[in-house]
């Protein structure tokens with residue numbers, strides 16, 4: 235082999251990248267339009283929430299605010315001017331927090347154990363149990379609204395935050411159990427066998443082997459539950475009293491208030507405030523969420 | 535062959551998954567300190583049998599005894615077994631040290647004792663430098679060493695291996711195979727080893743059990759399996775390239791097919807009296823005599839060379855006899871070419887005869 239250099243003709247080395255092609259033009263064009271479509275309402279909401287009412291009355295919804303004011307945000311958070319029943323969002327916020335945190339922890343704790351048992355410890359009637367559970371995921375909530383009212387009344391939790399926590403935990407069970415069962419089924423069964431030979435029991439395997447490998451799916455479950463429970467309106471309206479209303483119900487009362495003039499700036503600020511929690515959760519955990527969804531979706 | 539005080543004894547074991555019977559009344563005794571290989575093609579029930587021994591699968595019927603104790607209903611951890619899996623099955627969130635000590639912690643072994651045993655296993659397997667790494671930071675060969683170490687620290691009587699080398703590349707597989715053999719010589723434990731690789735089986739085993747559809751087709755030493763296959767299946771399964779088979783008839787102690795007549799006088803028949811019947815003769819490619827030795831061979835013939843595969847250490851020649859493909863293994867230095875005729879010799883004493891109907895050895 236000689237180290238001589240010859241002049242090669244024809245295509246050599248890396249293929250040159252072509253510039254803008256028709257295909258890439260359409261792809262990026264479409265993406266750009268879609269982005270505008272989703273960003274426009276957000277733009278309107280944010281600008282409107284920073285305007286004063288006189289400025290809003292003048293008309294142009296797409297104009298930037300002339301005199302930026304944060305008063306609507308304070309009014310939305312704690313104000314008395316939104317009607318007889320509403321007292322701003324702050325109480326609703328704390329109610330929502332008190333409902334969401336225990337519901338998320340409780341439902342995920344129970345569902346992860348359920349899913350683990352279903353995936354790894356075959357027991358008599360496991361398939362029947364699983365079928366019922368799947369079926370439960372498809373029953374419309376409306377069917378069970380009233381029976382649950384009676385149930386909660388009987389155990390004295392109707393209107394209480396505790397009642398709402400129980401309801402959210404139960405309604406989260408089918409989908410979460412399915413999620414965890416499918417995830418645990420994708421983990422190699424030999425790992426489970428190895429742990430059994432190593433003398434670990436039901437809980438030992440769960441806490442020492444399975445759970446440490448479940449971070450992605452736990453993240454998915456936490457996000458699903460936080461957003462689902464935070465955004466819930468139906469259960470909040472039906473099972474809570476005015477003191478225990480979650481933030482979404484409070485928001486509805488503010489926005490749909492029939493007293494006086496519609497305060498668009500306060501409405502916009504209140505809406506953004508209510509959506510802030512799920513939005514933050516998405517932004518913080520976006521990458522983990524995608525990874526977890528991909529991991530859980532491999533096998534059914 | 536009867537084994538006194540077997541280390542592992544499987545008695546009339548049945549296992550079915552619903553309507554599918556994987557194992558049917560399987561009996562197997564494994565001697566103390568024996569290296570037994572379960573060999574068979576994929577799906578024949580090797581792993582199922584191993585999992586039954588380990589207690590990971592509940593048998594549908596039958597018993598399993600380990601060290602004279604009936605462990606049929608015992609938990610896997612109570613059976614005195616360690617197991618190594620094809621996929622290593624290391625706990626990904628624990629360090630190597632954590633992996634090795636997990637079983638001991640579960641058994642509440644005192645800490646100093648755990649440290650001692652982990653250190654010893656690490657030394658035997660030469661993984662001392664890896665103890666604080668996570669499995670993800672190890673190569674395949676290192677992972678499998680750790681997996682073996684996990685069985686080693688538990689001081690068990692019986693090691694179970696389920697295709698432990700199948701995920702490794704060819705070179706590593708050969709290295710680790712030798713290491714496993716050394717380990718067995720050193721520890722003298724009973725080892726039951728599942729594989730579909732006949733080289734692993736032949737090199738490692740004291741005895742091989744060849745399985746097909748959940749039945750043991752032959753149980754014997756590698757030498758017996760190779761030289762006296764008890765049926766056509768085993769004969770065909772063992773050996774690479776596989777045995778040449780010719781259909782013909784056996785009459786008055788002479789096998790005859792269209793192209794060949796082989797007097798079987800030097801052949802050790804399984805039964806003293808053999809009735810005349812349709813038979814199959816099996817001749818291993820490496821038992822066919824070529825070159826200068828052909829002159830002294832009991833039976834001589836000529837074949838036309840179809841194809842030559844030089845492999846360095848030896849050369850494979852493809853030809854036809856009796857209208858069927860016929861493989862001949864020659865020395866690597868043999869100079870032969872396609873289209874030539876080749877003189878070959880056959881020694882019937884080294885061949886295997888089978889009944890065409892029962893497929894059993896004659």
Ligand SMILES: Nc1ncnc2c1ncn2[C@@H]1O[C@H](COP(=O)(O)OP(=O)(O)O)[C@@H](O)[C@H]1O
Pocket residue numbers: 551554556574575576577578579580581582583
């Ligand atoms: N959990 C199971 N359910 C149903 N059939 C199974 C199960 N596990 C194994 N089998 C079947 O049992 C047979 C033997 O499998 P296995 O013991 O894994 O074979 P191998 O010899 O390749 O290790 C195969 O036909 C397989 O399809």
Ligand SMILES: [Mg+2]
Pocket residue numbers: 580581582
């Ligand atoms: Mg297998």
